């Protein structure tokens with residue numbers, strides 16, 4: 001008879017990392033799910049990790065500094081000017 | 091202009107800037123410059139050098155865009171260019187990130203038996219209200235900026251930019267296992283930040 005060895009909350013939280021990335025072994029997955037079914041605190045924590053991931057997905061990338069943008073647009077303009085000169089020929 | 095550009099997908103912006111549309115190029119720069127600097131920063135020592143690598147990457151994009159075949163997404167192609175360039179530039183400066191996989195997540199929250207000292211509070215209220223959500227996203231953004239470089243890069247590429255752990259591992263030159271370890275700890279720290287928002291909320 002296979003028995004799911006009990007894990008404590010600290011261990012459950014540790015396993016959630018690979019659980020969320022879908023990389024837990026079947027055995028560890030069973031142990032974690034077994035624990036979650038009986039432990040509200042850990043189930044709440046897992047929900048919060050999911051919420052954190054979801055909200056992090058709404059963070060906008062860092063603002064672009066105007067001088068950096070200007071420099072990159074200058075690169076773009078140079079590129080087209082060079083190309084124009086080459087295709088136009090002397 | 092930028093409102094329309096922001097709704098257009100990468101490949102369409104690429105087609106447009108190849109046809110000479112400057113706004114389309116600007117749209118891609120706005121979308122990806124910070125991610126490029128972030129990736130480059132893993133391999134080179136200074137922020138200024140990372141910005142140089144990012145600029146070289148855009149030049150390579152301009153020169154190579156006509157040959158881009160669309161076998162991968164534009165984003166994957168772009169990120170590989172920057173990772174390769176940064177790797178070449180920073181090969182002598184490469185730093186090791188110390189990662190201790192035995193360092194437990196949220197250790198201080200558990201007693202000696204591994205049980206919660208205090209159960210985590212629910213986030214349900216925080217997530218129900220649009221304004222609270224916006225505030226939470228703002229706090230997360232600030233908290234990400236405060237993270238040390240390795241977790242910041244990992245969580246930015248995985249959770250903000252939406253790359254897979256495998257892609258993150260290839261771009262940052264870390265094993266997938268280490269990416270997952272660093273990611274889990276970073277997410278736990280960000281979760282703690284949200285907990286502070288919940289508790290501090292009126």
Ligand SMILES: [Zn+2]
Nearest residue numbers: 009012039042
């Ligand atoms: Zn538990």
